[in-house]
Structure formats: structure tokens, C-alpha cells
Amino acid sequence: MTMRRLFGAALPLLLGACALSPPPARVEAPLPGAWQAPLAHNGSVADLSQWWSRQGDPLLAQLVAAAQQASPTIAAAASRLEAARAQRVGAGAALIPSVDGFASVSRASQQSTLPGGTTSQLGLQASWEIDLFGARRGERNAAQERLLGAGALWHDARVSVAAETANQYYSLRTCEQLLSVAQQDAVSRADTSRLTGLSADAGFEAPANAALARASAADASSRATQQRTLCDIDIKALVALTGTEEPALRRLLAASGAVEPAALAISALPAQVLSQRPDLYSAEREVAAASFEVGSTQAQRYPRLSLQGMVGVANFRSGGENTQLDAWTIGPLSLSVPLFDAGRRAANVDVARARYEEAVARYRAGARQAVREVEEALVRLDSTAARSSDAQAAMAGYRSAFIAAEDRYKMGMGSLLELEDARRTRLAAENAVITLQRERSAAWVALYRAAGGGWTGRAAN
Structure with a gap:
């Protein structure tokens, strides 16, 4: 009689359990049908994961590999992956005796x-x-989804460190080019100062012109020293990223030259590109895990x-x-x-649903941000390509003008002010070309990062 009453009291709960309805484990992200920015060409998506080795710069590939070995970010991601794997084992063990x-x-x-x-x-x-109503199965499935997400985030950390290392490397190479221009300019101004001083001593130039030439030479020397300092700072940043000894790194840098990044292609379909983003995949798995947790907390009420x-x-x-x-x-x-718990189990369901909604919001926001990152990288690549020919033409023209002004000054037909003005415009044009190359390198790295860095492992790790 007692058991009959017990089952009679449990019958409404058993019937209600049939109505368990966790939210969907997959949700749609707001992705556009096509990119609005012009697409990059002359590359291959399939080769994205080997992009560093295709640069023609073995030192860059070596530094990327060293940075990934030394990175605490990747080590922390690997630890989180191991913890997620252990949690998956524990959640699965709860289903067996x-x-x-x-x-x-x-x-x-x-x-x-x-x-x-x-x-x-x-x-x-x-x-x-x-497990009558799937509470333990929900916990196991949530742990499995988080394991997949942790594996993707480990790859994302590797991609992020590779991009950071490449940006720092290209920044250093740009600094070295700017230093070379600054040193050449300092030598040119020092020669002009010397010639002007000789002319002033001979009475052919006013003392003020000699003072202006000396000031110009000192200013150029100061800029070269400052640029060298910036290059030293970039080297030390690379040392910290890669864990390479500074003397060894300087020898490696001296033995190789700068190489522009290789092109890579991007699919015209945003959904196809963003499916290669490990961070988005992880966010998608977190939505699924939150859905399973809602089902698990619902089952615990029965x-x-x-x-x-x-x-x-x-x-x-x-x-x-x-x-x-x-x-x-x-x-x-x-x-x-369960007969009375003052609303604790119902509150747990509400908490799980709120976390699910948060996971959905994060996933959709991440998708929008990913679209933005790809679009911005494509816009910058298109802009640098369009400006490159103009910058080269401007540099060639200002160089010719400077050479002509320098020849006129040496023959006594031009003024020092005219020479200094031509020198400034030439220097600005040369620096603009180098800075534009750096901007283009940064855009390629940003596109590599935004496209997922060649990650394709959508399976358990």
C-alpha cells in the first residue's frame, strides 16, 4: 500500500517529465550572403595552415614555431583542454555503475x-x-561539447600567437628599413653640412647657411639614433615572444632579409570562411553545452x-x-x-536558461565581430594595393627632384633652403612607401587571423 501511494504521488512528476524541452543546441548566426569588401586574390585557402612556411622567409617560420613553444597563453589553453578532457571522463563515468x-x-x-x-x-x-530522465546524459553531453570547444580554443591560441609574432617581426623589418633610410639621410645631410661649411669658410656662403646645414645634420643624426632605439625595442619584444637569446636572434636577423607576406585567397561565402574560425566553433559548442545543461537541470526536478x-x-x-x-x-x-525544495530546482533551471541565452548572445556577437575583422582586413588590403603605385610614383618623383636640387646647390645655382625642402619631401615619400608596406603586411596577417589560421579540426581532440 505504501509503494502504491508513493507511485501515485510520483505519477504527475513522471508525466511532466515527458515534456522536457531544452532549447535548441544549434542556433543561426547573423552572417551576410557575401563580402562587401573586394576579395584578396592570388592565394589559396587550403594552404592557410602552412602560410608561414610559404613566405619564403625561413626565419619567420622558425620564430613562429619558437613563440608557440614558449607561449604561456598556449600552455594555459592546453591545461584547460586537459581539464575539459578530465571533466568529460568524470561526467561519462556517472552513467555507469x-x-x-x-x-x-x-x-x-x-x-x-x-x-x-x-x-x-x-x-x-x-x-x-x-538515468531515467537524462540528467546525467545532459551533463556528459555538455562536458563533451566543452571538450570540443577547449580543443578549438587551443588552436585559436596558436593562431593568435603566430599572428602576434609575425606582426612583431614585420614591425622590426619595417623599423630596419626606416633606420636605413634615416642613416642614408644623416650621411647626406652631414655631407651637405661639410660642403656648406667649406663654402662659408671661403666666403661663398653666409654663416647662417652653415649653421642651418649643421642643424639639419644634427637633426638627421638624432632621428637615426631614435630609429635605432625603436629597432632595439622591437628586437627585445621578439626575444620575449620567442624565448630566443638576443645575441642569437640578432645573428639570425642579420643573416636574412625582409620578405613580403604571401597572398592568400578568401572564399566569397562568409559562412564558409567563418566555419574555419576556432573561436566561433568554441562559442557554438558552448551554446550546445548550455542547452544540454538546461535539459539536465530540468531532469533533476523529477x-x-x-x-x-x-x-x-x-x-x-x-x-x-x-x-x-x-x-x-x-x-x-x-x-x-522531490516534493519540496523551496524552489531551488526551479531556480537552477532558470539559471541554466539564462546561461544559455548568454551563450547564444556571445556566439552571435562573435560572428558579427568575425565578419567585421575579415571585412576590415580586406578593405585595408584593397586600400594598400590602390595606394602602392601612387606612393611609388611619388617617391620616384621626389627623389628626382632632390637629386636635381642637390646638383644645383653643389654648382652654386640653388639655395640651401630649396635643398632642405626637397630633402624633406623625399624623406617623407620614402618613409611613406615603407610604412605602406608595413600596413599591407599587417593587413595580410589580420586576414590570416580573421580567417581562422587554417584550423579545420572540427572533431574531438
């Missing part, structure tokens, strides 16, 4: 006619919670069924005689029915 061994020895003596004796026991105990069992042997020794007993049990089979 657990078995524990036991052993005990005791000795007792009583004030009676019965002799004292030693009792020893040895056996196994088993327990199993039967009855729980558990089964226990035991098998063992016991021995009683008294007065030189042994008495052995073998025993086994199956049960009890117990049903636990």
Missing part, C-alpha cells in the same frame, strides 16, 4: 558463556543511479531511481573453529521523489 571494495577485521569478547572470536569480511559493493548490490564473504573464528558465510544482495531499488 560504480564498484567499491571493502574489507574489515574485528575481534570481540563477551561476558557470557559464548567464547570470544575474530570476524573478517571481504567483498564488493556496487551502486548505480539509473524522480531519481537507484540500485545497489553487494557480494562478499565473512569468516568467524572462535575456539579454533571457523565459520564461513557467503552473501550477496541485489537492492534496494530505491525511488527518490
Whole structure:
């Protein structure tokens, strides 16, 4: 009669459990049908993961590999991956019976006619919670999704470190080019100062012109020194990123030259490109995990069924005689029915749903940000390509003008002010070309990063 009443009380809960309805594990992201910026060409998406080795610059590939080995960011991501793998094992283990061994020895003596004796026991105990409504399965599935997401984030960390290292490397190479221009300019101004000083001593130039030439030479020398300082700072940043000893790094840098990044192609379909983003894949897996957790918390509001069992042997020794007993049990089979918890389980469901909504919002925001990153990289690449020919033409023209002004000044037909003005415009044009090359390199690296860095592993790690 008691069991009949128990099942009668549980019947409404059992029927309600049939209505478990967690939110969808997959949601749509707001992706455009096509890119609005002009696409990059003359490259291959398939070769994105080997992009560094295709640069024609073995030092860059070596530095990227060293940075990935030394990076604490990647090490932390690997630790999170191992933790997620362990959590997945633990969540899966909750679905199968657990078995524990036991052993005990005791000795007792009583004030009676019965002799004292030693009792020893040895056996196994088993327990199993039967997952009626999928609470444990939901936890296992959520752990599996987070394991997949952690594996993707490990790849994302590698891509991020590679991009950071490449940007720092290209920044250093740009600095070296600017230093070369600054040193050449300093030598040119020092020569002009020397010639002007000789002319002033001979009475052919005003002392003010000699002072202006000396000031110009000193200014150029100062700029060259400042540029060298910036290059030293870039080298030290590379040392910190890669863990390479600075003397060894300087030797490697001196033995190789700057190489422009190789082109890479981007698919016209945003959905295809963004499917290669490990961070978006991880965010998508977090949505699925949150969905499974909603189902798990819902299931915890309904009855729980558990089964226990035991098998063992016991021995009683008294007065030189042994008495052995073998025993086994199956049960009890117990049903636990939640009746009153002051709304705790319902609150847990609300919390899980709120986390699900947050995961969906993060995923969709991440998709929009990914689209923006690709679009911006494409716009910058198109802009640098369009400005390159104009910058080269301007540099060639200002160089010719400077050479002509310098020749006129040396022949006494031009003024020092005219020469200095032509020098400034030439220097600005040369620096503009180098800076434009750096901007283009940064755009290629940004596109590599925005396209996922060649990650394609959408499977368990």
C-alpha cells in the first residue's frame, strides 16, 4: 500500500517529465550572403595552415614555431583542454555503475558463556543511479561539447600567437628599413653640412647657411639614433615572444632579409570562411553545452531511481573453529521523489536558461565581430594595393627632384633652403612607401587571423 501511494504521488512528476524541452543546441548566426569588401586574390585557402612556411622567409617560420613553444597563453589553453578532457571522463563515468571494495577485521569478547572470536569480511559493493530522465546524459553531453570547444580554443591560441609574432617581426623589418633610410639621410645631410661649411669658410656662403646645414645634420643624426632605439625595442619584444637569446636572434636577423607576406585567397561565402574560425566553433559548442545543461537541470526536478548490490564473504573464528558465510544482495531499488525544495530546482533551471541565452548572445556577437575583422582586413588590403603605385610614383618623383636640387646647390645655382625642402619631401615619400608596406603586411596577417589560421579540426581532440 505504501509503494502504491508513493507511485501515485510520483505519477504527475513522471508525466511532466515527458515534456522536457531544452532549447535548441544549434542556433543561426547573423552572417551576410557575401563580402562587401573586394576579395584578396592570388592565394589559396587550403594552404592557410602552412602560410608561414610559404613566405619564403625561413626565419619567420622558425620564430613562429619558437613563440608557440614558449607561449604561456598556449600552455594555459592546453591545461584547460586537459581539464575539459578530465571533466568529460568524470561526467561519462556517472552513467555507469560504480564498484567499491571493502574489507574489515574485528575481534570481540563477551561476558557470557559464548567464547570470544575474530570476524573478517571481504567483498564488493556496487551502486548505480539509473538515468531515467537524462540528467546525467545532459551533463556528459555538455562536458563533451566543452571538450570540443577547449580543443578549438587551443588552436585559436596558436593562431593568435603566430599572428602576434609575425606582426612583431614585420614591425622590426619595417623599423630596419626606416633606420636605413634615416642613416642614408644623416650621411647626406652631414655631407651637405661639410660642403656648406667649406663654402662659408671661403666666403661663398653666409654663416647662417652653415649653421642651418649643421642643424639639419644634427637633426638627421638624432632621428637615426631614435630609429635605432625603436629597432632595439622591437628586437627585445621578439626575444620575449620567442624565448630566443638576443645575441642569437640578432645573428639570425642579420643573416636574412625582409620578405613580403604571401597572398592568400578568401572564399566569397562568409559562412564558409567563418566555419574555419576556432573561436566561433568554441562559442557554438558552448551554446550546445548550455542547452544540454538546461535539459539536465530540468531532469533533476523529477524522480531519481537507484540500485545497489553487494557480494562478499565473512569468516568467524572462535575456539579454533571457523565459520564461513557467503552473501550477496541485489537492492534496494530505491525511488527518490522531490516534493519540496523551496524552489531551488526551479531556480537552477532558470539559471541554466539564462546561461544559455548568454551563450547564444556571445556566439552571435562573435560572428558579427568575425565578419567585421575579415571585412576590415580586406578593405585595408584593397586600400594598400590602390595606394602602392601612387606612393611609388611619388617617391620616384621626389627623389628626382632632390637629386636635381642637390646638383644645383653643389654648382652654386640653388639655395640651401630649396635643398632642405626637397630633402624633406623625399624623406617623407620614402618613409611613406615603407610604412605602406608595413600596413599591407599587417593587413595580410589580420586576414590570416580573421580567417581562422587554417584550423579545420572540427572533431574531438
